[in-house]
Amino acid sequence: MTEELHEVRLSVNGTTREVRVPARRLLSDALRHDLGLTGTHVGCEHGVCGACTILVDGRPMRSCLLFAVSAVGTEITTVEGLTNPDGSLGHVQQAFAECHGLQCGFCTPGFLTTITAGLRENPSPTHDEARDMIAGNLCRCTGYQNIVKAVERAAVLGLDTVAARPTRPTNESARDEGAS
Amino acid sequence: MKPAPFAYRRPGSLSEALAALAGEANAKVLAGGQSLVPLLSMRLAAPALLVDINGLPDLAAIEVTDDGVRVGALARHADVLAHEEARRVQPLLAMALHHVAHATIRNRGTTVGSIVHADAAAEMPVVLILLGGSVEVESTAGRRTIAADDLFLGPLESSLHHDEIAVQAFFPALPPGAGVAFDEIARRHGDYALCGVAALLRLDPDGAVVEARAGFLSVNELPTVVDLTAAVAGGVDDVSLAAAGEAALTGLDPEGDIHATAAYRAQLVRVLTARVLRAAYDDALARSAAASTGPSTERTR
Ligand SMILES: Cc1cc2nc3c(=O)[nH]c(=O)nc-3n(C[C@H](O)[C@H](O)[C@H](O)COP(=O)(O)OP(=O)(O)OC[C@H]3O[C@@H](n4cnc5c(N)ncnc54)[C@H](O)[C@@H]3O)c2cc1C
Numbered sequence: 515m516t517e518e519l520h521e522v523r524l525s526v527n528g529t530t531r532e533v534r535v536p537a538r539r540l541l542s543d544a545l546r547h548d549l550g551l552t553g554t555h556v557g558c559e560h561g562v563c564g565a566c567t568i569l570v571d572g573r574p575m576r577s578c579l580l581f582a583v584s585a586v587g588t589e590i591t592t593v594e595g596l597t598n599p600d601g602s603l604g605h606v607q608q609a610f611a612e613c614h615g616l617q618c619g620f621c622t623p624g625f626l627t628t629i630t631a632g633l634r635e636n637p638s639p640t641h642d643e644a645r646d647m648i649a650g651n652l653c654r655c656t657g658y659q660n661i662v663k664a665v666e667r668a669a670v671l672g673l674d675t676v677a678a679r680p681t682r683p684t685n686e687s688a689r690d691e692g693a694s
Numbered sequence: 695m696k697p698a699p700f701a702y703r704r705p706g707s708l709s710e711a712l713a714a715l716a717g718e719a720n721a722k723v724l725a726g727g728q729s730l731v732p733l734l735s736m737r738l739a740a741p742a743l744l745v746d747i748n749g750l751p752d753l754a755a756i757e758v759t760d761d762g763v764r765v766g767a768l769a770r771h772a773d774v775l776a777h778e779e780a781r782r783v784q785p786l787l788a789m790a791l792h793h794v795a796h797a798t799i800r801n802r803g804t805t806v807g808s809i810v811h812a813d814a815a816a817e818m819p820v821v822l823i824l825l826g827g828s829v830e831v832e833s834t835a836g837r838r839t840i841a842a843d844d845l846f847l848g849p850l851e852s853s854l855h856h857d858e859i860a861v862q863a864f865f866p867a868l869p870p871g872a873g874v875a876f877d878e879i880a881r882r883h884g885d886y887a888l889c890g891v892a893a894l895l896r897l898d899p900d901g902a903v904v905e906a907r908a909g910f911l912s913v914n915e916l917p918t919v920v921d922l923t924a925a926v927a928g929g930v931d932d933v934s935l936a937a938a939g940e941a942a943l944t945g946l947d948p949e950g951d952i953h954a955t956a957a958y959r960a961q962l963v964r965v966l967t968a969r970v971l972r973a974a975y976d977d978a979l980a981r982s983a984a985a986s987t988g989p990s991t992e993r994t995r
Pocket residue numbers: 560561562722723724725726727728729730731767793794795796799802803804805806807808810811815816817818854858859860861884885886887
């Protein structure tokens with residue numbers, strides 16, 4: 515039996531991409547293998563580790579628990595979409611670099627996407643809220659302390675970016691255009 | 695760790711979805727996929743057809759009335775958790791949802807999906823039973839309502855027929871004089887609990903306990919509710935709460951597994967029963983006090 519293939523139109527980091535995949539293609543695999551976006555990492559493949567976390571319509575989700583065919587009509591952001599338009603590091607990435615928030619880097623893409631969305635919802639988290647923000651992601655190297663520091667640093671950098679921008683009619687629109 | 699091949703349909707209407715399910719005996723509904731996709735990837739399930747209901751936005755509604763909260767099949771845990779009105783009418787929903795996995799999983803997983811998935815380690819099935827809720831299901835043959843008491847048959851086994859879609863779950867409102875509480879113990883934040891307890895306790899206008907029931911997850915093969923009214927009817931104190939913990943165990947049969955021995959689970963039942971009943975009692979007192987001093991008093995929490 516030849517497997518049925520589906521034409522799927524995905525919107526990834528602001529660009530529309532077409533893939534031809536079987537229904538069982540995990541979104542994580544579609545991103546990595548079909549689209550060559552290998553920034554999204556795959557660890558456990560059952561939702562536990564968080565390495566594959568991407569943003570779907572701005573909300574963090576596990577790409578290993580989504581099928582590419584089921585992601586039509588959504589706006590996907592991967593770690594590749596977190597850099598600034600000029601190619602420099604986005605504020606969450608910058609904070610990880612400054613705070614030594616990574617060692618091997620395997621878990622990092624999932625943390626960066628999760629924290630980007632977390633700070634959009636809560637731009638100045640308390641220490642406990644910063645810890646809670648990353649509670650669904652596993653890191654085998656860092657011991658988490660520097661990742662928590664990076665969340666707090668990213669919050670400061672994010673607020674600075676917003677403050678440095680020309681004033682906008684509403685707070686909502688200014689905040690929405692944070693890092694991605 | 696990749697799923698076996700399956701056919702895939704993403705209907706644009708409920709009737710199309712029901713027809714697709716009716717046409718294939720080995721079909722499964724795909725909602726949030728947060729339980730189903732791991733099962734497919736581990737090849738513990740290999741359906742011939744997946745009927746994806748994510749193209750049916752009508753099913754995402756959350757409706758709150760004075761009777762209770764109606765949660766549509768596509769409402770994500772995160773949406774129910776954030777719903778202020780739902781929290782006001784039935785505060786146990788948010789208390790328990792807070793313990794369902796972590797935020798990233800709650801962004802996709804559905805509350806109705808977690809009920810019909812019928813995992814005895816999940817929070818929402820036991821909450822639905824404790825509150826006396828129900829699930830509305832539909833097939834090409836029509837609609838029916840399944841009371842929570844008749845919904846759970848065995849581990850991961852519900853009384854839904856293979857051609858039925860659960861369209862909505864109903865959580866009754868908190869009755870006057872009642873309080874609720876929830877707590878659980880898990881190895882790590884976001885993990886399934888080793889033991890979890892939801893409680894509902896109701897006071898009469900004189901402040902006497904007229905109803906005290908607790909629901910237990912991860913203890914028996916099925917989510918189980920035990921009536922503890924007799925233990926605390928004479929008053930809520932350390933002695934009666936300890937008695938309630940023992941009384942709970944007479945209605946349960948804690949099992950041992952790689953996560954916890956049966957004896958440890960029994961100890962968690964004792965400790966959590968006392969803790970959660972006390973919290974439900976305090977909640978009932980606070981709500982009664984707030985109700986008697988008028989509507990201007992803060993009632994939500
Ligand atoms: C890492 C991780 C941790 C988790 N921790 C917890 C936890 O602590 N507590 C907890 O309760 N859950 C937990 N979950 C599971 C999560 O809550 C799921 O969202 C939920 O169990 C299933 O909802 P879903 O929408 O994802 O359903 P799916 O995975 O899509 O479906 C699950 C099953 O229900 C059926 N189904 C779903 N919706 C319908 C419907 N409307 N009609 C008929 N059949 C339907 C499917 O066919 C399938 O058999 C966890 C998941 C992960 C990945």
